[in-house]
Amino acid sequence: MLNNIYVALIHYPVLGRDGKIVSSAVTNLDVHDIARTCRTYNIKGYYVVSNLPAQREIVGNVLEYWLKDFGKEYNPSRSEALTVVKTAMYIEDAIEEIKKIEGKAPRLIYTSAKNGPDRISYSEISKIIKKSEDPHLILFGTSWGLPKEVLDLCHYVLEPIRGNASFNHLSVRAAVAIILDRIIGEDIEVRRD
16 A cells, blocks of 8 residues: 655755754745655645745745646646645644544654665565555655754654765755655556545
């Protein structure tokens, strides 16, 4: 069963250039492109997580335009993709909302471009998710990645996309698409609304 996956793009807490916890800015491209990927792979919800009200308002304005205003008629495919987008102030808020939807808290999956101990392969996590009735929330960091405090909350840590590469700095949009394809591939149920 691969219809129990959620995605969160984390803007807080994330690491800044100096390794300290910061809030990063929401980008319009991340909202649109990750939503399109999530909808393509039948992801149940895509959370944009930011502790800054102005940043969540930006996401709200994008959704308002494409789901209710001129954008809905102008580009219905874009509108449909954005139906999976939600905002949350903190990771814990996204977890609580998923818990209300699913009746249980999601299993958390940490992603990183860095190698480290106890990393799980994409085929392993795919098998785990398929066998599980639990929801799963895949966390993607912005800026310089997710801090250890987030790692400590997680049940699984995915291997990096390019573990042995001398250069490994994909955009988060590309990383989401690659990771979802490696986990789900063509093994999805078609959503019928």
